[in-house]
Amino acid sequence: MNKETLKTEAAMFSALAHPLRLKILEKLHDGPCCVCKIIQYVGGEQSNVSHHLAILRKANIVHSEKKGLEVWYEVTDPEIFRIVDLMHGCIVLNLKKSRDILNSLIRSVK
Amino acid sequence: MNKETLKTEAAMFSALAHPLRLKILEKLHDGPCCVCKIIQYVGGEQSNVSHHLAILRKANIVHSEKKGLEVWYEVTDPEIFRIVDLMHGCIVLNLKKSRDILNSLIRSVK
């Protein structure tokens, strides 16, 4: 893969590399949603959530649309959810492996 | 998803969020590989590559084994490649969409 593509891909992963942003995506999994609901869901300062939404927007992971006073956000490509889910699977597998190793250690000591 | 899991997942994405680390994974796609070959493949300072390998190790994305003087690295869970590939697909789709929009703009101006 060429240098520019690697950089772009790294930037996409970087956009996912924050718990608050993952939580925003979790909320958007239920469908499009206005900022006020997102803020309720993820908690914290309005301006902070807005900054994180901007990061997701700049990475083209979400896009927004004004509806009267509100702004509604939506995921650009639902494949992003598969990525998040796969990563979750990796973590669960890791944990399971660690647990297995720990268990066999405990058995060998007993 | 609970707070700790979100944090762990964010940390995993963070580990992928660098072009050099993605390039290391690209190399490891061909199978286990010693550090000297990785350095050749990705280029740059030995110590820098080593730091990046440490980041991947700490995220449990790769693990290593000493073989004589060399250290061989290998991906822990090949699912990581699917994640990287899916993200690549998202980027390609994004580009395609932008291109389509641009083309229809050009047509509408002509």
Add this chain to the structure above:
DNA sequence: TTGACATATGACAATATTTACATATAATCA
């Protein structure tokens, strides 16, 4: 048009990441 509301943006301090250089460690070989 003024005020209230929802959201975005700017500025800045705190913190984390990245890179390069120097040095340490561990295995092999003469």
Add this chain to the structure above:
DNA sequence: TGATTATATGTAAATATTGTCATATGTCAA
């Protein structure tokens, strides 16, 4: 044992990310 090789680690400067506070923007309703 001492030199050599492959790799890791410590350190520090440069840079990027994060969170908070203050402020700006755009829309609606009175």
